[in-house]
Amino acid sequence: MYSLNKDLSNRIKDVNTDLSNRFNSIFNKDKDRLRNFIQSNVGMILTLEKLTGSELEDIKIRGGLVGVDGSNNRMGGSYPHYIEAFQAMAKSTIRMNEPIFVSRVYTPLLDERIQNNLDTDEEIPEENKDSILAGLEVEAAIEAVKRLNPHIVLMDGGLIRYNIYAAEKWQELMLLCIEKDILLAGVIKDIKTSIIGDELKRSFKDINGILYDRELLYGLLNYGEYIPIGEDVNKKERKGYTSAFIRSSLLPMVIGLDILNEQGQYLEYISRLVLSLTPENSRGVPLWLDIVDKEVKISDDMLKALLERYLDRGIYQRFFVSERDKRS
Amino acid sequence: MKVVGITTQQEFFIGSKDRNFRINEFLIIQDPFQGDLLGEVVEAKTFNRYIPLNIYGDFVDNAVLESLKALGYDVDEDTIYICKVRLINEALYPVETGSDARLPKFEEVKDFMVRTYPEEGFVLGVIRNTDDMAFEMDEELKGILHTFEDGVLKEQRELPYIMDVKSMHHYPHIGIFGGSGSGKSFGLRVLLEEVMLKDIPTIVLDPHFEMDFSTIQSHFEDRKEIFKQKFKCLQVGSHVGVKFEDLRSGDLKNLLDAASPLTDAMNNVVDIIFRKKESYTSFSNRLKMLSEAQEAGSSGEIENRIRNAKNDDEKRAWEERRNMYQTYDKTCPYSSVRGVLWRLNRLYNEGIFSKDSREIESSLLDSKLVVIQGSTRILQVYSTYLLNTLYHRRRDYKDALYKQLPAEFFPPFLVVTDEAHNFAPKGYDSPSKSIIKEIAQEGRKYGVFLTLATQRPTLLDETVTAQLNTKFIFRTVRASDIDTIKEETDITFEEAKRLPYLRTGDVFISSAVVGRTIFARIRAAYSTSPHTLNPFDELWNKSKEDDDRYYDIIMKKLPISEVDMLNVIQEIEKEEGITLTLGRLEDKLQSLAKKQYIKKEETFLGYRYIKV
Incomplete structure (x- = not known):
């Protein structure tokens, strides 16, 4: 058996306490309230359909x-x-x-x-x-x-x-x-943005620290739902990209998607493709x-x-x- | 197809992107340094790194695979095929990794797979998984047999397995192993058919009464007559037996011993009392007299009996007993004499002494297959005598030839037995064991060959097993038997693992001639066993037959009312000669009514049965 260093385990416990103290106020909020907030401030929560056989066939024909x-x-x-x-x-x-x-x-x-x-x-x-x-x-x-x-x-x-x-x-x-x-x-497995958190902070002044989208969106979307991020809140917009969050598998984690602004109208189409190609029981x-x-x-x-x-x-x-x- | 991974001089892996491997198929490996090497697939596997789709712990569902397929990417195509190959002859160096492999042409494996042609060998079956090269084979190897697969008769598609008869001179003995239902008896049947077609004199010991070749499978109507003149079924006691006058004291002792083991004293009794060329009656009478004299107790008592005899016959009889008593009482204790006597009686009651074995000998001289039937015990007794006699006749002939003395010809022959572990058991002595052992050890010199079939190789005497040069191994489930097989044959670890799962009729043939194991399937037999009728069919057919008969009788008598059943019974007895009781007639009527052949109807006079 390895002997545990008491100090180390205590320190890890502290991390747990700190994290839960900081975020409980947000995570414990009603799931619907957060969804409503996102709908009105970040982007609509929409449900995706998988691509049909003929649409997939079409992709093949086009290369x-x-x-x-x-x-x-x-x-x-x-x-x-x-x-x-x-x-x-x-x-x-x-x-x-x-x-x-x-x-x-x-x-x-x-x-x-x-x-x-x-x-x-x-x-x-x-x-x-x-x-x-x-x-x-x-x-x-x-x-x-x-x-x-x-x-x-x-x-x-x-x-x-x-x-x-x-x-x-x-x-x-x-x-x-x-x-x-x-x-x-581009498909982002580990999203590192803080778009929703920043919006939250703008609306609720009492929130401090950075809130990342990763933890906010954890379990918030249902399987097959996605959020096209509004132009005005997307910081990547300035770099020329249009983005979305997608819950593409049964795992509560959400992935991100970037496409070129010039091709912005295909955001949903690509999201649907991503959903079609992601196994339900996978990491998304x-x-x-x-x-x-x-x-x-x-x-x-x-x-x-x-x-x-x-x-x-x-x-x-x-x-x-x-x-x-x-x-x- | 390429050699992949780490290789050795004997074993290595071959991978292929598009061709699945089959177990036991042959491949040629084109080693750039050592030239072409012939190998056999001993293990085959397929592998797809995306199915069962565990990429980083994810399980992929079918919908996604279908989507990918629609996008043009079929994961199935990523399947790779891997097999483990063992070289037939060890190479000098490890096989070069990256060497190409290909399927062999018939010519390249011919010497190895087909050692002889149908005229000079037993056509026993096909070599499995050789269809790729079968179309290139010589015309005389094509279409010479059928196989029976999944209940259907199939044309030959693979190379035939032909056992070289002449090689039996060097490798004389055959073992056939397999659990019940594995195709062992059926393999034996095919072997015997081939033996008959080659006119080889053969003795078959058949404790199951199944080696009858008179019924030909319906598919082979054209061969209906082939075996008719070539075999003879003889039952011990009713067709064949031992001619007592021909017995030597050694033979007699063997026989008595087979009835029940003899003690030294009993052996001694036989040696002392038995005279050459004596008849059964004479021998048994003398034994009886001696025992009666001994029962009397003493010479004085016998003298007494002589004196008090009621007539001359009795007097003479007691005088003879007295002589026997005086000659033999000292050397033959009473209990041993009794022991010999009851063994002798037992053999006599089984009918062994009522016939002789001349018919067997003449059939062998005619190159026929002689099937000797009887219960296992009787066969044990009889075969001891028979094999001894026949083997020594052959041996005497050969020895005489060698010594350049004149001798009567006796042909070489084959001894075949099912349930061989009863005839040469391991661990204890049985009378037939010594002769089988003798044949196993020196039969080769004299041209006497053994074919021993058993479902329990573990119970077969080890000296005998060690002498079996060719072994047919059918499905075997018992772990101890698999261990024995592993020890006694050159079957590999991979093959031994497959033994419990072999299909009926599939067989590993491990032959000293070939030096390795061949995976084969026994051909369809031309003849069928007399025991193929399913006992349940038999039962149901019988009850149907019964019904039909009563149906006819009863229909004529309808309507039958409760009150005149007795009359009907009398009428039936008079007309058909069948006696029925009231209860039985009632039963029959009820069962016919139940099957709705007739109808039961209530009337004011009770019920009656009428036509439907």
């Missing part, structure tokens, strides 16, 4: 659905003795279309910015990783749009991310999609994105096998095997 996701994994010790692999993939539901992979490998040992800067022991900024991954994903999507001409491109994650980390290429992708009439959307993620995620994933075993196979033994051991790896 199908492409899911895009990326993955990275790193091996080795602490900076700069590690190697990191990135991979992005765009996979079409049309089987004859081969999936598109783009990949990159990064190690600080070969980074020129660092090479020129040897004296400073500073780690290069973390967003480097994010920008590589986002960049690869967008590249894969661009490639898919050019080569496969799909009807819909579904990104794994919110679209804002690409504005931040891969602005130029993202611009290119957006233009391409608008030009070719390809619907571009469209199956297609899960399938893509599974295929793109660089697992520890895979990365290790790749390194062992293609790096010289000496190089591998000298640079990338950490003390931790040798523990057994």
Whole structure:
């Protein structure tokens, strides 16, 4: 048996007390009142129908659905003795279309910015990783749009991310999609916005702290309901996106959806597609994105096998095997 | 199809995206360094990473799969097929991972699968899962048999399993194992049919009275006559027996021992009293006299009886008893003499001494199949004598040939028995065991072959089991028997696991000739067992027959009223010769009324039965 550190358990209890104190006033409110508040201040709560067979068939005829996701994994010790692999993939539901992979490998040992800067022991900024991954994903999507001409491109994650980390290429992708009439959307598994909380705070001055949509919407929507977020409250509007919250599975958690403003009229259509592709008893993620995620994933075993196979033994051991790896 | 994963010299996995594997099918692995290698699928699996759809713990419902399908993506197509392959001959190095695999052509497996042609072998069945190459096989291998599957007779689609008769010279003995209902007796039947078609002299010990080949399956009407002249059913006691005059004292002791085990003293009694070429009557009389003399008690008492004899016959009889008493009393204790006597009587009452075995011998010389029927116990007794006699005749002939002495020809022959564990049991001695053991161990030299069928291989003597070179293993459920089979055959772990689930008629054939196990299905037999009528059908048919008969009789007498039943009974007795009691007639009438053949009607004079 592990012996429990009393202090640690007490601290965790404190967290529980604090959280429930802070949010009880809101969570304990009548569910209907909150729903009414959302209806009048954020957006209508509407019920979605799944897409019909012929509508799905229609998507196939127009070029199908492409899911895009990326993955990275790193091996080795602490900076700069590690190697990191990135991979992005765009996979079409049309089987004859081969999936598109783009990949990159990064190690600080070969980074020129660092090479020129040897004296400073500073780690290069973390967003480097994010920008590589986002960049690869967008590249894969661009490639898919050019080569496969799909009807819909579904990104794994919110679209804002690409504005931040891969602005130029993202611009290119957006233009391409608008030009070719390809619907571009992003599915957000873990929503991090606070749109409803901000509205609540504006109306009820006594609320302090940040209220995230994640906890507010937990269990609030029924299966198949969604909220198209009003233009005036959506902060992403300014970046050019139209968004919605959807409860896409029996799990009480809600997911988010972003699409381009220019294609705003398809918000409901894409929401219905998301609902159709999400298993009832799942975490709410469209199956297609899960399938893509599974295929793109660089697992520890895979990365290790790749390194062992293609790096010289000496190089591998000298640079990338950490003390931790040798523990057994 | 490609070799995947970690490989060894014997076993490895093959994966395929589009072809499902079948167990026991053969594959050629094209190893870039070692050339083509032949392997057999010992385990087959399919796998789809999205079904039963557990991606990160989610279960995916059908609606979503249908939606994806409509979008053009059918998850079924992600199914991959994996099989475990074992090489027929071990390779020098582990098989190269990534090697291609393909289906073999008939020519490539011919030497291995088809060792002989129908003219020189027993056509016993088909080798399972070989239909892919069957169309390329030689014409003389095509259409030579039918199989019976799911109750329907099917044309041959796979390679035939032909057992090489001549190889029995090196690998003489066959074992047939399988639980009840597994197809064991039926496999034995097919084997015997082939034996007859090849005119091989054969003795079949048939405790179940089922090895009759005169009824031919309706599908094979054209072969109606094939077995007619080739076999003979003989029952111990009524058709065949032991000619007492031919017995040697060893044979007699064996027989008596089979009736009930003999003590040393009893053996001694037989040795002392039995004379060669003596008749049954003479031998049993002398035993009787001795025992009567011993019952008298002493020489004085016997002298007394002689003196007081009422007539000459009695006097002479007692004088003879006296002589017997004087010669044998010292060496033959009374209890042993009695013991021998009652064993002898027992055999006599079973009719064993009333016939001889000449018919069996002449049938063997005519290359016929002789089925010897009788209860298990009688067969145990009789087979001990018979096999000893026949085996030694064959042996004497061969020995004489070797010594270049003149000798009477006696053919090589096959000994077949069902329920073999009764004839050569493990753990205790039985009279027939020693001769079966002897044949098992040295029959090969003399051309005497055993085929032993049993549902309990565990109970069969181990020395005998060890000598069985070819084994047919049908469905077996009992764990102890599966263990025995695993020990005694080269059946693999995977195959042993499948034993309890084999379909009736499917069989693993483990043969020393081939050096490995073949998965086969026994062909449809031409003949049928006499016991195929379902006992329940029999029951219902009988009651139907009964009804019909009474129906006819009673219909003629209708209407029958309560008061004149007695008259009706008399009339029936007079006309049909059937005596009915009042109660029984009433029963019959009621049951016919219940089945609505006739009608019961109330009248002012009581009830009566009328036509419907």
